[in-house]
Amino acid sequence: MVPVPGQPDVGISLLDIAIAMMMFGDEARQRTEEEYNELFAATGLGAARVVGTGTAFSILEVKPR
Structure with missing residues (x-):
């Protein structure tokens, strides 16, 4: 969706959060569906x-379960 001018872009904020978690978390990283299932x-x-x-x-x- 196109962001509304003057409103925060939630997509960018979520990306920033994901990158920060991977940078500062000891075990943070991107995972596959199988890794999440484990x-x-x-x-x-x-x-x-x-x-x-x-x-x-x-x-x-x-x-x-």
Whole structure:
């Protein structure tokens, strides 16, 4: 979507946050869907679905196993 002039561009803000997390977090990095599933399984969770957003970001729906 085209940003409204004078309004913050949320897409840019999310990208800034993602980059900052990877720069300053000890274990922060981009992960594949399989790597996320392994993390979820280790905590008793399971991926219900992955929703594409048409951007570099996806929404991961997670539920208890």
